[in-house]
Amino acid sequence: MSGIAESRAALAHPMIAVPTHDELVEQLFVRDLKLFVGQTLEPAQQKIAAQIAPAIAASGSNSPVDDLRLRMQSFESFTTWLSLKRESQRQLWAAVEDCVERQADQLEALAAVDAPKGTLTLDPDFVAPDYITRGDIHLMPGGNAHDDGSVLQGAVMDRGGAVYMLGRNGGMLNDLRGHTAMAHLLTVAPDINPGRILDMGCGIGTSTVPAAACFPEAEVHGIDVGASMLRYAHARAEHLGAAIHFSQQSAERTTFPDASFDVVYSCVVLHETSPEAAINILAESRRLLRPGGIAIHLEVPLLHTLGDIWQELSSELEAQFNNEPNWRGALTADYGQLMRAAGFTEIRTGYQATAFNGRSALRKFGDTSDGVFRSWFVTSGRA
Template structure:
């Protein structure tokens, strides 16, 4: 991540002081060192190779008895905890100014928060990614704190590899896949299920400037921030607090329904309901796209088991194993979708109509995204 990528890119992005920036650089480099091939990971890889007779939880249990692996795992978790604490401290220092900026005099879009909304337990009871408060933390009123933490933290967490500070790489990839399926596609209404701070919703809105764009999520503070963020970059988006399992929208209301790295944070039961809900609210001929991290456990690789175990046990991604083993194609077909596609869509800074980039072979994390799509 360059210095430019860690500077503010829109007025709502928290801007770190000199010392805060230095701390964020340190955490970034610390996380990179833990993830790069180095002495620790080579040692861990050797331990994994020696334990290939085990699978799943048995492999995890055996590896946790290994001092090197256990230390490496602890450091990875520590880096995540350090990330959120440093980001939160920076946000809290400038929260009054950010809150003032979030007041939009003449908005193009809107934000609707339901004071009686109840988030699904798999999100309400877990601080996903170890982010304190998860997606649901909301102090009420004009609170935007959790959105600011999520936006700034996401750039450092992803090491700038998902579109820099805009974190919009997944949105471009999702539309790249849409254009692969239907080069002339021109929706009149789109829905981002699990929009977060609108990082993917904003680029999608720019590909279809004449359409109505809606983003839903479970956290009021995140949605207020998302609305202000979108307004400051000139995107007219309507943000609504709602559950992707039961959105409350009318039947056949949207032409495009999509998620970007959302399904793996739900549950087996929830994914089936979300796909069914997408089918209900899509118009005939409408397209559904789900973009996910390109991590699959189809080949039984021991390292993939351990990666899934780490995410589930130590990074509060409770359904990571299920999300990387479930048969997405069968699930989507069972919901009634046709022309189902399952594979990998190349990352891109800008989607182009007629551009391919879809294949059955993964190019690796951040170079591509796992995708499943279908037509109603």
């Protein structure tokens, strides 16, 4: 027991599940398998697709992406890649779940924080939207809204997120996106001193704590649809010394009054919703802002224009094989137009350089992505 306690002390925060030697080896194997699938097998498939694409274009096909997929399926390497892509994700969650379930009692005890700085409000009658419940997003068993009255689903997401992101999203804290959102806020409004901040779709709070760290005097709120996620987020934030108010709500329509926040933001939420929900979330972020307030919506830096046949096929495969419900819609949306339609002004769309610390980060924002994990797509606007 003392060894585990010492290991916890050495980690980013006490709530994250600590693997045994064998569990860590298994998780590292899955990490390396995912690297092999993404960095060796996938580029090889892209090269094959590049050789096939000219013939499809010359044929005048009305469904070039479908034709490419049909032709690619004749290659055993393509079907093997897809199988390994899905199976490596399934193995990730299986390895992490074993680690978390072994420590269930410890994690529940740690979640019982005495004299918390923040608050947690759950709604026993809350019904999660169907785009969350119809499939297990990222193939995580139970999905984002699963709740058994414990913190375990949140703990699975936390440990699994570090492995899933291969440590590139802030190591065990998984907080680079939150820091990047704050860096963008300070890029466009360097003198801002917000009184109230809201993180929409906060999950386990990895993007929420950076707001509290960046603006310690602000009242910070985080909302999500998953009760287990929020229980874990609350405990995690408390152990990190952040006073955050978490509540179970849909980002499409919250219970907060009009014009009640100075900053409203989301991190990689829109691609896990639906086209209609994304529009509603942007409109809700506008409703919640005080005059002059700023909304920031951060997404993966993979936006592309229609016409790249491999990118389009890759997007379809990501949506299907990793249960990403709005992947294609979110990556091809005209966010400038969507923000205008929601009523924002001073709209910006582009790429914010990844930040390890929102307050002291390089405030680099522009039209060009530096690549995955080196920059994030951001759209922002003022009320």
